[in-house]
Amino acid sequence: MSEQPQVGLIGLGTMGAALSLNIAEKGHFLAVYNRTGSVTDTFVQTAGDLAPRLTPTKTLENFVAAIKAPRVIILMVPAGPVVDDHIDALKPLLGPDDLIIDAGNANFYDTERRAKRAQNEKFGFIGIGVSGGESGARHGPSIMVGGTEADWARVAPMLEAISAKYDGTPCASLMGPGGAGHFVKMVHNGIEYADMQMIAEVYSLMRDGMAYKAPQVADVFENWNKGRLASYLIEISAKVARAEDPISGNAMLDVILDKAGQKGTGRWTAIEAQQLAVPVPVIEAAVAARNLSARLDTRQRGAEYFGDAQKALEGEGIAAKTLEKALIAGKILCYAQGFEMLAAAATHFGWDLPMPAIARVWREGCIIRSDMLNDMATALTNNPGDNLIFAEPFSGLLKDCEAALRDTVIAATKAGIAVPALAAGLSWFDSIRTRRTSANMIQAQRDYFGAHGFERVDGKNEPHGPWAGHED
Ligand SMILES: NC(=O)C1=CN([C@@H]2O[C@H](COP(=O)(O)OP(=O)(O)OC[C@H]3O[C@@H](n4cnc5c(N)ncnc54)[C@H](OP(=O)(O)O)[C@@H]3O)[C@@H](O)[C@H]2O)C=CC1
Numbered sequence: 001m002s003e004q005p006q007v008g009l010i011g012l013g014t015m016g017a018a019l020s021l022n023i024a025e026k027g028h029f030l031a032v033y034n035r036t037g038s039v040t041d042t043f044v045q046t047a048g049d050l051a052p053r054l055t056p057t058k059t060l061e062n063f064v065a066a067i068k069a070p071r072v073i074i075l076m077v078p079a080g081p082v083v084d085d086h087i088d089a090l091k092p093l094l095g096p097d098d099l100i101i102d103a104g105n106a107n108f109y110d111t112e113r114r115a116k117r118a119q120n121e122k123f124g125f126i127g128i129g130v131s132g133g134e135s136g137a138r139h140g141p142s143i144m145v146g147g148t149e150a151d152w153a154r155v156a157p158m159l160e161a162i163s164a165k166y167d168g169t170p171c172a173s174l175m176g177p178g179g180a181g182h183f184v185k186m187v188h189n190g191i192e193y194a195d196m197q198m199i200a201e202v203y204s205l206m207r208d209g210m211a212y213k214a215p216q217v218a219d220v221f222e223n224w225n226k227g228r229l230a231s232y233l234i235e236i237s238a239k240v241a242r243a244e245d246p247i248s249g250n251a252m253l254d255v256i257l258d259k260a261g262q263k264g265t266g267r268w269t270a271i272e273a274q275q276l277a278v279p280v281p282v283i284e285a286a287v288a289a290r291n292l293s294a295r296l297d298t299r300q301r302g303a304e305y306f307g308d309a310q311k312a313l314e315g316e317g318i319a320a321k322t323l324e325k326a327l328i329a330g331k332i333l334c335y336a337q338g339f340e341m342l343a344a345a346a347t348h349f350g351w352d353l354p355m356p357a358i359a360r361v362w363r364e365g366c367i368i369r370s371d372m373l374n375d376m377a378t379a380l381t382n383n384p385g386d387n388l389i390f391a392e393p394f395s396g397l398l399k400d401c402e403a404a405l406r407d408t409v410i411a412a413t414k415a416g417i418a419v420p421a422l423a424a425g426l427s428w429f430d431s432i433r434t435r436r437t438s439a440n441m442i443q444a445q446r447d448y449f450g451a452h453g454f455e456r457v458d459g460k461n462e463p464h465g466p467w468a469g470h471e472d
Pocket residue numbers: 010011012013014015016034035036039076077078079082103104105106130131132133134263
C-alpha cells in the first residue's frame with residue numbers, strides 16, 4: 001500500500017539515484033526530484049519493485065507538497081552554490097521542523113555557515129558525509145553526520161538502516177556539530193587520495209621498474225588482498241589491472257591517460273592541514289601528484305629535454321613482499337597523519353570528534369574501508385590521544401616494515417621512478433623520531449634577517465645571535 005512520503009531526495013545523479021533506492025528498500029516512501037525531469041521519469045521507470053515507494057515530482061513546489069510534514073529532504077547535488085540555491089528555493093516552501101540534509105561532498109566551512117544560518121529559520125539543516133561511491137550508496141555507505149544530538153536522534157534510524165554494517169554495527173555516526181561530519185568526510189577523502197597514490201606508486205615500480213604486465217600486477221594485488229593490506233582499494237586495483245579494453249583488446253590500464261582528475265576534497269584536506277599546522281605530507285604529496293599528472297605538456301617537455309626519468313630498477317628489482325611491506329608502512333603513516341589532523345581539528349574547532357567511532361564507520365561501506373581500520377578503532381580506543389604509530393599493532397608493524405619502505409624508496413629514487421607519497425611518509429617517520437633536527441639553522445636564519453629570536457639549548461636567556469645589528 002502506498003503511503004505519503006516523509007522523506008524526499010533532490011538530485012538523481014550517480015549517488016542520489018542509488019541512495020534513493022537504498023532508502024526505499026529499507027521501507028521508506030520517498031519523493032524524488034531532479035533538475036532534468038526526464039531523468040526522474042527514467043529513474044522511476046527502472047526502479048522495479050521499488051517504484052511503488054517512489055513519488056516522482058517535476059517542480060520543487062510539488063516535491064515539497066508530496067512530502068508529509070515534518071519533512072526530511074536530502075540534497076545529493078554538486079557541492080557549492082548549487083546547495084545554496086536549493087536551500088534558497090526550498091526555504092519559502094518548508095514548514096516548522098522540516099530538515100534539509102546536505103549529503104554531498106560539501107566544504108565543511110559551507111556546512112558550518114548553512115547550519116548557523118538555519119538556526120534563524122523555521123527549518124533545520126545538517127551536513128552528512130557519505131562515502132562508498134555508487135554501490136555504497138545503493139547497498140550501504142559509510143555515513144559521517146554533522147549536527148546536534150537531537151538531529152542525530154531524528155535521522156539515526158534511517159541513516160543506520162541504509163548504512164553499511166561491520167559485524168552488524170552500522171557504519172553511521174554523529175561526528176559533532178555543524179561541519180564536523182563534512183570535515184571527517186574531507187579527511188577520509190584526503191586519506192583516500194594518499195591510499196590510491198601509494199598503490200599507484202607500487203604499480204609504477206612493478207610496471208616501469210620491473211616490466212610487469214597488467215595481469216601480473218593484478219596477481220600481486222590479489223595476493224596482497226588476502227593479507228594485511230586487505231582493503232577495497234587493493235581489491236579494485238586488482239580488478240582494474242585485470243580488465244581488458246573491449247575496444248583495443250589491450251589491458252584497460254594501458255589505454256587510460258595518466259592524467260588524474262579531482263573534485264577538490266583532497267586539496268581541501270591539504271589546505272586545512274596547513275591551517276591547523278598539522279603535517280600530513282603523504283596526503284599533500286598525493287594531491288601534488290594528481291596536480292603534476294595533469295600537467296601533461298610540461299611532463300612531455302621535461303622528458304624530451306632532460307630525458308625520461310624512469311629506468312628499470314637495479315638487479316632483480318624489488319620483491320613483491322618488500323613492496324607489500326612498504327605499502328603497509330606507508331598506509332600506517334598516512335592514517336597516523338590523518339588521525340592527528342582530526343585530533344587537531346577537534347581541539348581547534350571545539351568538536352569532541354569521536355576518534356574510535358571515526359575508524360569504526362570507515363571499516364565498511366566507504367572507499368578506504370579495510371581490515372586495518374578495525375585494528376585502528378581498537379588502537380584509538382585503547383590509546384586515547386596518542387598517535388597511531390605508538391599503538392600496537394601499528395608500532396610493531398612499522399618496526400617490521402620500515403626497512404622495506406626505505407629500500408623501496410631508495411631503489412625507486414635510483415631508478416628515477418617517482419614515489420612522492422611513499423617518500424613523504426618515510427621522511428615524516430624519520431623526522432618524527434629525530435632528537436635534533438636542523439631547525440636550529442632555520443631559527444638562526446630567522447634571527448639573522450628578522451631578529452625573530454630563538455630558544456637556547458642551555459636555557460640561558462640570550463635570544464639573539466652575535467649577528468645582531470649586522471648591516472648586510
Ligand atoms: N560519485 C561519487 O562517488 C560520490 C559523490 N559524492 C558527492 O555527491 C554529490 C553528487 O555527486 P554525483 O551523484 O556523483 O554527481 P552526478 O553528476 O552524477 O549528479 C549530479 C546531480 O545533481 C544535479 N545537478 C547538477 N547541477 C545542478 C544544478 N545546477 N541545479 C540543480 N541540480 C543540479 C544533477 O541533475 P541533472 O540530471 O539535471 O544534471 C544530478 O542529479 C556531490 O557532492 C559529490 O561530490 C559523494 C560521495 C561519492
